[in-house]
Amino acid sequence: MVAPYPYPHLPDHTQLPESDGTFVKNFAEHPQSLLLTDALKPRLDALHPDGHYCIGQDCGIYWRQAMPPEPPERGAVSPDWFYVSEVPPLLDGRYRRSYVMWQEHVAPLLVLEFVSGDGTEERDKTPGRGKFWIYERVIRPPYYGIYEVASGRVEVYQMAIDRYRLARTNAHGHFAIEPLGVALGIWQGSYLGMELPWLRWYDQQGLLLPLSEERAQWAQERVAQVEQEAQQQRQRAAEAEQQAQQADLRAMHAEQQADQERQKTAALAERLRALGIDPGAL
Template identity: 60%
Template sequence: MKFSLDVENNPTGWPDHTQLPESDGTFVKNFQEHPQSILLTDSITSILERIHADGNYCIGQDCGIYWRLTEPLEKGAEAPDWFYVPNVPPTLDGQLRRSYVMWKEFVSPLILLEFVSGNGTEERDRTPLLRSGKQETKAGKFWIYENVIHPAFYGIYEVSKASVEVYHLIEDRFELVAANDRGHYPIPQLGVELGIWQGMYQNAELPWLRWWDSQGNLLLTGSERAEQEQQIAQQERQRADRAEQELEQLRAQLRSAGIEPEL
């Protein structure tokens, strides 16, 4: 059974992001999730700002995507750990988004990412939404993303396995994407690649999920760029100091030979 929002026949007055819960009251599953989201957002912001000169895009980090109206309301949402939606404003009516409501905007995320904390069965659950009278099955997360929310790319990141599994939506079905020769997964619409980077970030040495450009260059965070610029400036100062030392040695040699060097 394929399920989709009936956007033409939705009743007027359906709630918007200001009227829907922004949390279901559950805890973030581990300390690594928030730094991982920040790392992804920080390092790709310069790319998105170049693509969206008008600033029309939004990024959700552990935010709800409402895809159906239920009771209680929060049961009608999935909360991906990270997602990006192109060509929508970051605020609505002057307010920061509390959630992303599919029946109000109809624009699907380009990429949606889940960070696995358990064994990954929840993120790969393909159980369909089936109704029988007033009873219905609970739809699996994978099924909801594939059949209702429709991100162009869906990534399942497992830090414990140092791996990411990427799916591409083709003709309304997710197809597993093969890694390129760098072990990365291209996202052509953004001109970037997604992959695993082993390194230190926010005081934790882990296999982090990160972006590269299409030439295989790691996209740096703001602090990494500042550190790189500082290192380059320091290297230039060291080269200038060495050049000055060599010049002074040459002057000393000329003087010892009775030649006064010109400045």
């Protein structure tokens, strides 16, 4: 049974606009979101066996109820990618049209913005409307990342008491997101036909978290390797069996030669005795 909405005087995610009518700023933003979600999914599934987590991609977070005639979107920000822990993937049995802070009560753990320009908007600390100010003072995700696509540069801010502090990189040059046991860093490579410096996840040893396509390829390579090793073992067993058979044949041949020598010796002794000669005296 679905619990009644506890704030009837406030709009919920089904009553608020899910889009402000703008379009994605560049062709790399959507692939970048897919890349992050794809590589992180096995880790999230392991952390949340009950499936209680959600990921937003260019989805609105409503942090303040805008008062008419101000449009509701004025009280929302739309991160390019964010992750929220311990919330079910569906709300009231329906997918979320947006993420409403007064309805959810759980702040995202990590918010990422993909910057097409110089990052002025993402670093704006103007009270009440600056994006940095909204994240730091109202939504308050423990981690806030700004990824500058053109320069291939990322910086991560971490909440320290009540303000963001620029995080330091680890020994591998990546930004650790400790609750997830992973880190963010830049990877130069090709994804969906685009050669770019992509934002990717790394493990604590500095190794890339593989994408589903890479995991499938590695699994196929592992199956082929196991089959090759099994074939080599079968070949070694066949060679060992052949060597054992050859050893048995050599032993049989040696036994036959020894038997023939014994027969020759017995025949010779018999002739000598027929001639009156004692073989034992020779």
